[in-house]
Amino acid sequence: MGDRPATAARARPGPAILELVCCAVVDGRLAVLTERGRTARGGTLPWSPLDPAGPLDASAARWVRGLLGRAPGWMTQLGAFSTGGRHPSGAVLTVVYVAVVPSDTEPPAGFAWSPAFEPPPLPPRRQWVLDAAVAGLRDRMDLAPIAFRMLPATFTLSELQRIYELLLGRRLHKASFRRALQAAFLVEPTDAWRSEGRGRPAQLYRYAPRKRRGVRRPVRFELLA
Amino acid sequence: MGDRPATAARARPGPAILELVCCAVVDGRLAVLTERGRTARGGTLPWSPLDPAGPLDASAARWVRGLLGRAPGWMTQLGAFSTGGRHPSGAVLTVVYVAVVPSDTEPPAGFAWSPAFEPPPLPPRRQWVLDAAVAGLRDRMDLAPIAFRMLPATFTLSELQRIYELLLGRRLHKASFRRALQAAFLVEPTDAWRSEGRGRPAQLYRYAPRKRRGVRRPVRFELLA
DNA sequence: GATAATTAGTAGCGGGCGGACACTAAGTCA
DNA sequence: TGACTTAGTGTCCGCCCGCTACTAATTATC
Numbered sequence: 001m002g003d004r005p006a007t008a009a010r011a012r013p014g015p016a017i018l019e020l021v022c023c024a025v026v027d028g029r030l031a032v033l034t035e036r037g038r039t040a041r042g043g044t045l046p047w048s049p050l051d052p053a054g055p056l057d058a059s060a061a062r063w064v065r066g067l068l069g070r071a072p073g074w075m076t077q078l079g080a081f082s083t084g085g086r087h088p089s090g091a092v093l094t095v096v097y098v099a100v101v102p103s104d105t106e107p108p109a110g111f112a113w114s115p116a117f118e119p120p121p122l123p124p125r126r127q128w129v130l131d132a133a134v135a136g137l138r139d140r141m142d143l144a145p146i147a148f149r150m151l152p153a154t155f156t157l158s159e160l161q162r163i164y165e166l167l168l169g170r171r172l173h174k175a176s177f178r179r180a181l182q183a184a185f186l187v188e189p190t191d192a193w194r195s196e197g198r199g200r201p202a203q204l205y206r207y208a209p210r211k212r213r214g215v216r217r218p219v220r221f222e223l224l225a
Numbered sequence: 226m227g228d229r230p231a232t233a234a235r236a237r238p239g240p241a242i243l244e245l246v247c248c249a250v251v252d253g254r255l256a257v258l259t260e261r262g263r264t265a266r267g268g269t270l271p272w273s274p275l276d277p278a279g280p281l282d283a284s285a286a287r288w289v290r291g292l293l294g295r296a297p298g299w300m301t302q303l304g305a306f307s308t309g310g311r312h313p314s315g316a317v318l319t320v321v322y323v324a325v326v327p328s329d330t331e332p333p334a335g336f337a338w339s340p341a342f343e344p345p346p347l348p349p350r351r352q353w354v355l356d357a358a359v360a361g362l363r364d365r366m367d368l369a370p371i372a373f374r375m376l377p378a379t380f381t382l383s384e385l386q387r388i389y390e391l392l393l394g395r396r397l398h399k400a401s402f403r404r405a406l407q408a409a410f411l412v413e414p415t416d417a418w419r420s421e422g423r424g425r426p427a428q429l430y431r432y433a434p435r436k437r438r439g440v441r442r443p444v445r446f447e448l449l450a
Numbered sequence: 451g452a453t454a455a456t457t458a459g460t461a462g463c464g465g466g467c468g469g470a471c472a473c474t475a476a477g478t479c480a
Numbered sequence: 481t482g483a484c485t486t487a488g489t490g491t492c493c494g495c496c497c498g499c500t501a502c503t504a505a506t507t508a509t510c
Contacts, residue, residue: 016241016318052317056307080305080320082281092277093241093318095305142445158458164444172444175460176497183496184446199457200505215447218468219389219397220367221409222440383487400489401468408467424486425476443497 016080016093018060020046021133022072023116024101025150030166031113032130034120043120044088045129046111050095060097067108072099073149078136084125098133100150138167145186148207154190156202157181185210241305241318243285245271246358247297248341249326250375255391256338257355259345268345269313270354271336275320285322292333297324298374303361309350323358325375363392370411373432379415381427382406410435 022033034043046067051059057077065071078096085092107113114120116134119127141147147163161177181187187205195201247258259268271292276284282302290296303321310317332338339345341359344352366372372388373380386402406412412430420426 050318052307052310054307054309056305056318059307077304079302080281082277082279082284084279093275093281142447145448156458168444170441173498174458175499177444178459179497180444180446184448186446186448195506197457198455198507200459202458209448216395217445217447219393219402219405220442221405221411222367222442223370223409223411223434381487398469399487400470403488404468420477422486423478423484425488427487 015089015091016050016095017087017089017091018048018050018063019094019096019129020060020064020067020099021078021096021130022046022064022068022099022101023134023137023150024105024113025103025163025166026113028162030116030134032116032119032133033107033111034114035110036112036120043114043122045126047087047089047094049089049091056095060095064097064099068101068105069108070101070105073101074144074146075099076136076140076144078129078133081125081129086123086125096129096133098136100137100146102150102152104152134167138169141167145207145209148186151207154192154204154206156194156196157187157205158202160187160205185212240314240316241275241320242312242314242316243273243275243288244319244321244354245285245289245292245324246303246321246355247271247289247293247324247326248359248362248375249330249338250328250388250391251338253387255341255359257341257344257358258332258336259339260335261337261345268339268347270351272312272314272319274314274316281320285320289322289324293326293330294333295326295330298326299369299371300324301361301365301369303354303358306350306354311348311350321354321358323361325362325371327375327377329377359392363394366392370432370434373411376432379417379429379431381419381421382412382430383427385412385430 020033024031024033033046035046036043048063048067050056051063053059060077061071061075064075076098078098080093080095083091083094087094116130119130122130137146141164147160147167150163151159157178158174160181161172161174164177165172186207186209188208190204190206192204193201194204245258249256249258258271260271261268273288273292275281276288278284285302286296286300289300301323303323305318305320308317308319312319341355344355347355362371366389372385372392375388376384382403383399385406386397386399389402390397411432411434413433415429415431417429418426419429
């Protein structure tokens with residue numbers, strides 16, 4: 001297995017595609033963009049043939065921007081996976097990207113928001129990719145402004161906290177959440193307030209991160225295995 | 226192994242390859258496995274044509290095991306990148322894997338350990354991949370037993386701490402490091418001691434993680450951007 | 451209107467963790 | 481024998497994080 005063929009053409013794989021897990025919070029639940037009624041075995045995720053010219057991230061960004069009609073709030077590559085030869089496109093290799101968009105993003109024609117935690121029946125490989133994508137969001141949300149990009153330009157701190165709770169899958173304590181947020185210099189208050197249903201109106205904030213260079217985490221051993 | 230015509234690459238994605246960033250601690254420095262004298266523009270990383278059958282992780286694991294003569298201590302996929310059409314194989318897509326092996330691993334014929342932080346001249350894309358790989362190790366070493374798998378079966382706690390310091394790029398405090406390690410139930414002492422040069426002999430430990438279910442991290446906002 | 455209910459936001463307490471210093475232990479080297 | 485080097489531990493202290501309890505401001509209900 002360590003040998004190389006005389007010509008690269010021998011092991012030439014079939015075409016590769018891009019696949020997108022696009023997440024948003026819709027109706028208070030985490031939702032993912034799916035193409036409906038695509039195959040008998042279940043829905044598909046948005047996909048596109050891969051443009052091999054230029055950086056992959058740039059190609060993916062262009063495609064997603066065209067698909068959604070707007071640039072995603074945040075996007076990253078999840079990884080490459082073999083399709084097992086079962087993807088409708090005939091591709092054997094798929095590079096999966098994960099994106100988040102604000103709640104008010106309209107799904108493109110032919111697509112719909114599906115609940116990420118009770119999605120419509122998906123083929124096992126795509127279900128696995130979806131789970132991995134949500135886990136990837138959860139793992140990175142303390143290093144990248146993922147939650148902030150799932151919100152409009154101004155938002156209440158309760159809305160922000162709800163996004164964190166949805167992605168983390170557990171309740172958070174209000175006071176602790178706000179204290180940590182304040183210490184991180186990530187948001188600044190606006191002079192606007194919003195009254196939503198019952199209860200006291202909430203102040204609106206905007207995402208305005210300050211410098212904060214060189215925050216060194218303590219070493220932690222959190223491996224469970 | 227000449228370049229593939231640009232038209233063929235544009236018509237459909239050309240072949241893809243696997244590329245490996247294999248790290249170890251050699252002579253007290255972080256080292257990466259490189260193939261020497263491969264091209265005039267600089268060294269290359271180990272690579273192989275991609276086997277499109279079966280899961281990518283399994284294909285990569287088989288290849289790396291054959292290359293090194295032993296299974297890597299730990300391995301994960303870093304991501305997929307376009308080569309810019311400049312890889313000697315003619316591939317336009319490369320899937321990069323990162324692996325770590327213990328210090329006593331002999332480089333295969335034609336390969337050598339190069340210092341990861343002052344590597345031989347590498348083409349810019351490969352240099353970028355190498356940097357991203359080291360950063361990936363640093364980011365994941367508190368969630369995966371990366372440091373432990375760069376050591377032999379038994380090791381001293383000072384050796385373990387030195388691996389953390391190399392990957393994190395900063396000194397750690399001995400007492401704090403051991404306290405956190407103890408609290409995580411990751412190692413157990415053996416009854417062997419090792420005297421290395423001057424100073425008091427150090428007790429040898431082995432990696433023996435215990436259960437530790439459900440350690441919930443506090444929410445932290447560490448995004449700098 | 452008065453009162454309850456609901457949501458927003460803050461104050462303060464207490465435990466635990468992590469960084470620092472200081473110390474002991476046990477070997478090598480002159 | 482004493483200086484030096486490395487291993488390993490005890491302890492203090494400040495800060496972070498979770499919790500409880502409180503105030504503030506609006507809507508719903510009678």
